[in-house]
Amino acid sequence: MRDFLATRARASPDATALVDDHSGRERTYAELDAAVETTAGRLAATGVTRGDHVGVLMETRPAFVRLAFALQRLGATLVPLNARLAPTELHAQRERADLVLLVCDAETESDARAAADEVPVASVDDPHEADVLAFGDREPGEVTPAEWTREDALALLFTSGTTGDPKPVTLTLGNVLAAAGASAFKLGVDPDDRWLLCLSMYHMGGLSIPLRCALYGTTCILQRGFDADEAVRALDEYDCTGVSVVPTMLDRMLRADERIPGSLRFALCGGAPTPAELVAACEDAGVPIHPSYGMTEATSQISTARPTEAFANRGTVGRPLFGTTVTIVDDADEPVDAGETGELCVAGPTVTPGYYDAPESNAESFGPHGLYTGDVGYRDDAGRLYVLNRQSDRIITGGENVDPGRVAEAIRAHSAVRDVAVVGVADSEWGERVAALVVPTDGAEIDRDALEAHWDERLADFEQPRTVVFVNELPRTASGTVDRAAARERVVEAAGL
Template structure:
């Protein structure tokens, strides 16, 4: 097939493809296809050709969307880079991905230059540095649209790096198409759907939205960065039917305005576990929350719970999506029965063929049951999936294994607790001790005796936290997951219970 946008533009030329919330400008699929053709011609004039790896360093904006589809038109591979990284981190990722070109904007030009070395840098804005090429000033080369097979690499996306150095994940056209189909079978698709994009496009959760909209023929409404009040307005003003957020973003939306517009069909939460009280708040407000579990290596969603399922079982992320198999295995790699905790392995057409240029990592990551996710969880007797924590987060205290997700689940069930992170900290006698960083509900105070009474009959003695710190919020990474190193430092520095 041709690239996704060209295929869609032939089928639905007059449908609205993209809306820029900042400017109010709209593009039909025919309009967007024409601008992408121009961008592709300018990239070709810079020497970009089939198979090249091209880095994009910028926050979410229409130019990013155009680059995504222009690189597809040329048969090149998109490599989104996190615009929040330090230059040295960008340098390492640029080098590892073997970039032929790095495209930036005015906000990221200095970082792009610092990371580029001999790799040419182009900007979608007016350059400040004479060594940076102005993409819009290039003459157009003729473009012969590339043909795509399902096994061709569409993008290299870096993992979040929560368990080590970020690795570039190979994602194919087939991965993207399968993920879009599986998601549609769960969320549904209607001709007038409008999906708000307020996530960063250098993460899979953000990048997936314009890709899926092109496949569905629906509208992507683009917001240039998340702001709770502005996002509530955008959802209402553009009659959005869907939005993807991490749980902390949804919590801020509800605090800004619990009455989100009635046009919403789905609010997809992921990137971190969705707290039980947030699910309950959505039920009270009539918000169609869809808690999900996913990862870059599976092209975003692995499992998703629909609202009724989430409201009845607030700890679950639902069942695996169509075509996806999740197997829970023990430390020896053998499947365990329902209710028993183990590592989650995932297989199916959405799963990456492997990390780029990393044979050792691939040999360790894949096994008889598919990709070892490094996540710990269990399936209940009805097949619903519950995700607890990373396998590497496991705490070993006095020779006993403690899954911090189980401990956090118990603490979070206390009505005065809004959120919690459970980590292991060094202990001279036991190797590690269990520590908890607790965020209280507004207007509530927490004391140790109350917490101890709550977990006394719910947790084994060795799993009960020995150190507790009360904080206003949990430290998080850019993708919304708890920053465990920062949490560990904070709980040691501020423990007061």
């Protein structure tokens, strides 16, 4: 099998593939294929060959799309890195993923250099530093299109996982093909569909859009970042039929100055639990919300509810997609009856074959019913799924996963901090906000400004606590561990949340 784009360009050369909302430039599949051929040649000229892991550190932009398809053309593996992470976090992920090249842009060049060490860095923009390769100036080398099997690794995407420890998830060509097909069976596909991409492509929800559009022969409308008013404007201007969002984004779009246009056929809403109030607001506004449950390890979607199902059964994420099996088990790995809660396990062709170079994690993460998701939920008598909470203490804020232990470790490194507990508290805008109970060292004086200056270089912006409460002692259980429920209550009470 050849790469998705080359196959699509032969089948639909004149169909519109990509529209850059920022510049207004449109490319047909034939034009995008030619641009990707040049990009692949430049990657080849830097030494990228089949099987290599290449990191991409940038926000969503057309260059990211070209790189994703160009790496597939060469048979290399795409490793998208979160452009919002701190350099120390990027450094650890770069090491873990065994990169041979890190591609950045002007905005991420500094962080890329800090994380790269001996790995070459190339920028798609004019480099600021002499040791960064000017990707656009490379004379394209010879490209030998790779032959793919379903088992070949198309991408490695980092996720916090069920333990909170960031691990690179291997997603194969077969995973992506199965996910695209199952999503099409659930959402439907029309040849004239236009899917708005306003998510970050370093998350699977964003990366999946141009990949699926190439498979379907539909159009991707790309926005460089998210702004609610701009997103609604683009939906209307381009007669978009689909959009993928996290709940916070959709809520802001509903509150925008203009109404979401009637051309929209589906608003795929995932990345965090969809509040019942948001589903009700969509029903009132006539917005076709599709609440979805998914994870990177399952190539995004696991289950999705269509609008009528969501409106009639508030809180459901529908039934599993075609080919996906979800089993809810108790602590003994035994399936539970409808209405009983347990951990969700997922199996099927969209599920990763495992974490990259992590045999111990793989042994712990897979069981007789598939992948342990770390999520607790139940199934009703009709087979609809409801996801209640995380089995771990992981915080989800604005669709981003936050490991409380990582945040606590960064705060605890301050010399004036004796102890700290990090919890998630309910937030009407972000779903959850990161909050910290901080115990100062005896006699030490410390305020929030000092802590912010300390953690700014250690934590991504979405990981940084929005609420900080100073206490003399942390609430603890009889066994001496932090009582997280009590800590959360202390934060809510002290901050007046």
